[in-house]
Amino acid sequence: MRRFLTLVFLLLFTIPFGVSISGCSKKTAAVFCNGGDTGPVVGQIATINLQPKIFGISLNFAQIGQVSSPSAIDCKGTTVTVSGYTYATFLPNGQPDMTIADVQPTTGRLCAGTWNRNTGGGIADFTTCNPTNKSGTVYVVVNGNGVSSNPLPIFIHPVVTNVTLGALSTDCANDPATNCSPAAFDTQTSTCTQTTNGNGCCAVPVTPTANAVAATGCVSQSVTSQLAARVLAGNGANISCQVGHLSYAPQTASVVTIDENGVATAQQPGSTVITANISNAGSSAGFFSTCPPTSIALTAPIGTGNATSVTVNPNNVQPINAVATDQYGTILTGLTLNFESTTPTTIPAASAASVTPIFPGAAAITAVCQPPTCNPSPFNQIGLFGNGKAVTSNPVLVTAPGVNSTNLYIASTNSFYLVPVDFTQPQLGNPVRLPYQPNSMVISNDGSSIYMGSSFELMTFSATTNSLAAQDITVPGNVIALSPDGTTLVITDPIRQFVYLYNTSGKSTGTTGTTTSSAGIQTQYGGVATHAVFSPDNSTVYITLGDYNSSTGVTTPNNTLLVHSTFTGWYQTTSSQATTDVAIGVPSVGAFFGGNPTTARSYCPVTTIVGGAATTSSTTTNLFYPDAGVLGPQTDRIATTNDGLHVLGATVTPAPTLTDLAIGVPPGGTVPSLPIGACPGQTPITTPQKFTTSTAFTGALPGVTASAITGVFPTSDSKIAFVTYQGSGAVVPTYIPQTTGAGTLSSIPLSTALGTPIAPIVGVVSADNQTFYAGTTGDNAVHLITKQADGTYKDTTTPLAPKLPDVNGNIVAPNLLVQKPRKATS
Known part of the structure; x- marks a missing residue:
């Protein structure tokens, strides 16, 4: 029995030991961190x-x-x-x-x-x-x-109830801020080893590695500034030195970047809310302002120099240089500028700061720093330090020499037919039957679509197929204006008393680049529109309103003005008198309004600071589109010239008269032009921006007896303007403006080749400025007022006879005209 127990003992203890010896012989050798045979081992926690x-x-x-x-x-x-x-x-x-x-x-x-x-x-x-x-x-x-x-x-x-950005503290004992916190010293200077104030702060404020953020102004691009916050508990106690580090986040990341130490680096112009995160909760602590441009200088490089007027052949690329500076003289880079053309049909402006003329013609090119894509601001901070406001450059005048042909579209408010004319062909096109009589007609800048209003529906005519492309019964009324990018119509329905902004196709709209799913009404506002004009960047439309008489079907202008902006939405204001027409300024720093007197509105709001001086805790209120100080002679219809020097208007009261309202000379300048650059001042603006103007010329329209002025049509090169009217005279009045001083008023007799013309009631200028097409009463024709070899205009070509019939078969006058350019050869 003893031998058996001894055998069991050996089996239990000697065999595992042998197995253990065998296992150890296969174990991987330890690898030491220092490469030797002692010390910490790789794979062990260090x-x-x-x-x-x-x-x-x-x-x-x-x-x-x-x-x-x-x-x-x-x-x-x-x-x-x-x-x-x-x-x-x-x-x-x-x-x-x-x-x-x-x-x-x-x-x-x-x-x-x-x-x-x-x-x-x-x-x-x-x-x-x-x-x-x-x-x-x-x-x-x-x-x-x-x-x-x-x-x-x-x-x-204690529980944090308020965090406010402000100036750096200079007295940690009585005015603690986060730059007094031991946490601030730990990361920046490591000199505060203990607190000596009862509030837990360091004895002295930290010396920042960056400038203190401006509390009463903006910070230039790329400049670094130290943020400082004051943190309050529910009982009002300042606990800034007890909460540790705050993490800051801008609402608009393009305006400023903020590192882990609260050092803010100004980026793109604009202002933004700064959120301070503490105790796992965020608090809107204040805002930061990066200085906006106060000027944008636009030039066209020519050879070794630069110019503000340039001639560019069609299909050639002309670069445009833009140099933006802020109030401290810092040159700003990376701005998202909108480059605008007054004549995008022939000379569009590219977003890449260049111009490539498509057809002969002329245009003024400007660059705009336009919120919200450039110089944005929270709505309640618009105007503070100049943020949230558009900044416009000087214009660069571009002329594309040459001659092109024209596609002309002729219609009448008294006929169901539209007649297309292709001047590369020897005869008129076939009349197209429309579902309803149009009451208005506009064409897109790309020449692809013609929009016609009626009492029953919106009709869309394809200018590429010469056929009706679409009908929309939800928007009966008058087509008032079309945005330069062709995506937004202003339509007014006098019966329902609404003004609509109508999306034409669901394409990208305005400067925001957003898209919509289908055509239709974007937004609406109560009232009846009489005239409207868009800014070249599509972001703002100015609208005049009137009172509709349902028994007579006539809309009488009133003193209500309506503005819609992609930045501020709808805005209604009133004028001291009835407004009869509207024209955009060049550059588009505001709009001019016909009436008695002629007036203007600035796009610079009047800013009032709420809560005292301009600080990072201030808020603002704004009077948008204030009066710009223009008091010109009475005008019924007006237009601005592309060179930015003239507002041309005409009236029938007390007699048919044309007025040249010259736009004033800027400080230090010699050539009249609208004020350019930022809205005046970077401190709070309490007075409107003024447009300096003077009456350069007033004269009676020669040979004209008129009951109404129907239009003033300057050529895109600003060398001549034509006037149309209802009445009699059988002439087309013309005005040749001058850079400074009075221009020359005259008139062109209408041809009697197709009968006896009475008055030109509608007109349109060809894109190459070679021809003015005038629809006339009397002979119910379209006259071609063409440019001669000596530079004058005459009616020497046989007029067109569209022969538009009314419902009774009578031929009526063409009073709706639109055109698009095309190559001179088919």
């Missing part, structure tokens, strides 16, 4: 990191938080898996403490107070955070496999 190392975690009294998951690495930086961690809290002196902040030992769950332990009654431990209302800083350290992590600061403080 470091445990807790984040955020410097900024730590900020908690209100009784708030529950969570320590981020630790990361363990070996001596080679390779991640090491740890089966479990143990968390503990310590005071700065290394002593354990669970009364300021407590941590769940195995999960890292934080309590700004003390966790419940051994509560009993079925209440699990570490589920209730009991406030102790003790402020202070403790550190969490996590241990794994015998290795301890870096200490993670935990800032415990």
Whole structure:
């Protein structure tokens, strides 16, 4: 029996030992970090990191938080898996403490107070955070496999109720701010080893590595500034030095970038709300302003120089240079400018700062820094420091020499027919029967679509197929205007008393680049429109309103003005008198309105600061589109010239008269032009921007007896303007403006080749400025007023006879004309 027990003993102990010896012989040899045969081993924990190392975690009294998951690495930086961690809290002196902040030992769950332990009654431990209302800083350290992590600061403080950006503190004892916090010193100068003020602040403010952010102004692009915040508790106590690090985030990231130390670097012009995040909650602390441009100088490089007037052959690319500077003389880069053309049909402006003429013609090119894509601002801060306002450049005049042919479309409000004319062909086109008699007609700048209003529907005619393309019965009324990009119509319905902005196709709209799913009404406003004009960037439309008489079907102008902007939406204001017409300024810093007197509105709002001086906590109120100080002679219809020098108007009261309203000379300038650059001043604007104007010429329309002026039509090269009217005279009045001083008024007799003309009631200028097409009463024809070799215009070509019939078969006068250019050869 003893021998049996001895055998069992040997089997149990000697065999495993043998197996163990065999296993050890196959074990991988340890690799030491230093490459030798002693020291730390690769694969063992060398470091445990807790984040955020410097900024730590900020908690209100009784708030529950969570320590981020630790990361363990070996001596080679390779991640090491740890089966479990143990968390503990310590005071700065290394002593354990669970009364300021407590941590769940195995999960890292934080309590700004003390966790419940051994509560009993079925209440699990570490589920209730009991406030102790003790402020202070403790550190969490996590241990794994015998290795301890870096200490993670935990800032415990009363509940934060308000965070406000402001100037850096210079008195930490009486006016603490975050630049007095020990946390600020830890990251920037590391000189505050202890606090000596009762409020927990350092004895002296931190010296910032960047300039202090301007509290009463804007910051130039690329300039760095130190943000400072004042943090208040519910009882109003300033606890700025108890909350640790604040993290800042701009609402509009393009305006400013902010690093982990609160150093803000100005980026693109504009202002933005700054959110300060603390205690796992965000607070709108204030805003930051990057200086807007005060001037945008536009030039066309020619050879080794630059010019503001240039001749460019069709299909040739002409670069455009734009230099923007702010109020401190800083040259701004990376601006999102909108380049605009007054004649995009022939000379469109490219977004890449260049011009490529498509057809012969002329145009003024301007660049605009237009909110919200450039110089944006929160709505309640528009105008503060100049942000939230458009800034316009000087115009560059581009002329494309040559001659092109024309496609002309002729219609009448008294006929169901539209007649297309292709001047590369020897005869008129076939008349096209329309569903309804049109009451208005406009053509897109690309020449593809003609929109006609009627009492029953909107009719869309394809100018490429010469056929009706679409009908929309939801928008009966008059077509008043079409945006330069062809996406938005202004339609007014006098019966329903509405003004509509109608999306034509669902294409990209305006400067925002947004798209819509289908054509239809975008937005509407009560009233009846009489005239409208868009800014070249499609973002703003100015509309005059009138009173509709349902018994007579006549709309009489009233003193209500309506503006719609993609930035501010609808805006209604009133004028001191009835407004009869509207024309956009060149550059488009506002609009001119016909009436008695002729007036103007600026796109620069009148800004009033709310709450005192202009500081980062101020808000503003604005009077949009204020009166621009123009009091000109009476005009019924007006137009502006592309060179930006003239507002040409005509009236029948008290007699048929033409007026040349010259636009004033800017400070230091010699050539009249509208004010350019930013709205005046970068401090609060309490007075409107004024347009300096003077009457250069007033004269009676020669040989004209008129009951109404129907249009004033300057050529795109600004060398001559034509006037149409209802009445008699059988002449087309013309006016040749001058750069300065009075121009020359005369008239062109109408040809009698097709009968006796009475009056030109409608007109359109060809894109190459070679021909003025005039629809006339009397002979019911379209006359071609053509440019002669000596530069004058005469009616020497046989007029067109569209022979538009009314419902009774009578031939009526053509009073609707649109044109598009085409190549001179078929």
